Amino acid sequence: MNQITLTFPDKSTRSYSAGVTPLEVAQSIGPRLASDTVVARINGTLTDLAIPINQDTEITFYTGDTPEGHEILLHSAAHLLAQAVKQLFPKAKVAIGPAIENRFYYDFDIDGTFSEKDLRRIEEKMRELAKADHEVSRIELSREAAIAEFRAQDETYKVEIIEELPEDEKITAYRQAEFIDLCRGPHVSSTGKIKYFKLLESSGAYWRGDERNKMLQRIYGTAFSSKKQLKDYLHFLEEAKKRDHRKLGKELSIFTFDDEVGPGLPLWLPNGAIIIEELEQLAKEKERAAGYVRVRTPHLTKGVLYEKSGHLEHYQDDMYPAMDVDGTKYYVKPMNCPHHHKIFAAEQRSYRDMPIRLAEYGTCYRYEKSGQLFGLMRVRSMQMNDAHIYCTMEQFADEFLAVCQLHLEYFEIFGIEKYEMRLSLHNKEGLGEKYVNEPELWVKTEAIVRQALDDGGINYVEIPGEAAFYGPKIDVQVWSAIGKEFTLGTNQVDFAIPQRFGLTYTNQDGVAETPLCIHRAPLSTHERFIGFLIEHYGGDFPLWLAPIQVAVLPVSEKVNTYARQVKNQLLSANIRVQLNDRPDKIGAKIRNAETSRINVMLIVGAREAENETVSVRRRFQGDLGQQSLADLINQLKNEIKQRSLTSGI
């Protein structure tokens, strides 16, 4: 028999008989590797462990705790789910079942829905099938055979998928015991490799995500290669639940919703209003320093403006219906840009004035579909950290980069450590349809944007086909302290709308030119940003953002007078302070302040009153001992001024 040479990632080589399988190779190296490996990479392609190798090649093994291996594990778990469902619900038809980040799902067409009880039964069945350790084998099928096979099983969705595969596509299926599923693979070699998994929830999902299609029942689950990882992930989900901004927002009296006000229309309570004011203060400082000027625009506008801007054509479904005012249609504004364009147009502009940066925390209203509303993260009234920068082509790169850098400054202030800038580009197919038909301008602008990012040393990923219709954009993804993902700021280039508005400036040669426009909102909207901050900080805001910064806690009513003096001094230092002069025991007052997430607690009793001091207790730090009130005030003022993320600097 022929010998072949396999090269391992460490460049070492071994010789095997031709036809050896990756699983056998793994076994030859060690039983542990063989049992942990879920997939192999051979000549750059991920491959099943049972496929014979017939020539010299490089080979890499992936265990379930590598990204590659984990994805396979999740995908195979989806198959296991489908097998279990088919056994328990023979009439169910399977649709698709991919791996997604940390989870998998499978869509089924069944009569009715899956109940909690069904999920438990299905999970039980999955365990049984995993324990049986059925071999998972790959089957190659001709197009006709595949269609015949799945038609015989009445798997109409699979037949539909096969019929839409390109003619030359190799069709494969995977079999585990009696269950055969159309799939490209690869998969784990046997069901026993799927050890640690859990079904999470079920919900409706349209076939192919199209609401005109039938609603299928989707089951979500997760799987990991070790018990610990599964436990950690479930713990993360629980932790995320605890930090849910809807829960904390209520507990900390930040915002509320009211049936009689309307869905998606938040009411900001005093604590929330304080956070808003601090954020606006920050934005105003940063924007003033960066040369922005502030403007203000009305909430209500005639329809003609949105005809001109294209909103009625492209965006009407997301706008509140018009109201009739003396026979004229008026709309509440869904975006601020048309108004800012009008402000640009209100005066003669010279190249000497450029760039013009118009900023406004503008309030917008969008008629989001009811099913999309979600706490503060998706609302119908919102206030945006909006600005539009009008500039010349020459100024554009600098302006765009400055906005990106502003994002980075904000990340530092808020302690956002993980983020991703997504440069969203056009694609040729979309020109004239999804995107304004200016092929050269697209290519040119995208090149400038890319260059600006490269020059500025900004890390980004490119995503083709995700641009706005008027130009390329950067969407900013951030991850909260516990790793939950959010879409926040945006930075968009617009080379189309200024033209529609006839915006011009006079260049050095006395000729009217159309400016470029950058739409940007680094701090997103108050709603989404504060929603994010609540979850990011888990309710424990840094001092500068905390609605109540200091609680003064007298040990007994005997020292209430001194406590009031302390409170007043803090107030005059512009520190937000609350005095708890109820007749409670000090332990109860402390507990109260702790559960309200108050950062600084000042315990005052006879000793403190005598020495003009306070006993400082800080959240997460405990008792810090006595300190003079004057020193403490200076320290807190400094911490607030620095917008420090850590206490006690």
Add this chain to the structure above:
RNA sequence: GCCACCGUAGCUCAGCUGGUAGAGCAACUGAUUUGUAAUCAGUAAGUCGGGGGUUCGAGUCCCUUCGGUGGCUCCA
């Protein structure tokens, strides 16, 4: 918008197969005057999301409507 689930006191929740509501915390009152995460006692509090129906009788069953949640899709 669509599918599913949920909606009981300010909050968190209990209330079995229908027999006109209950706990803890919070609030309020009184007593206690307290030294780093809960002092004790008492009081008040709900047209069980709204409307309609079935029934002798509905928090419980049915319909409808409003709101929320998980998804589909979209996005700040």
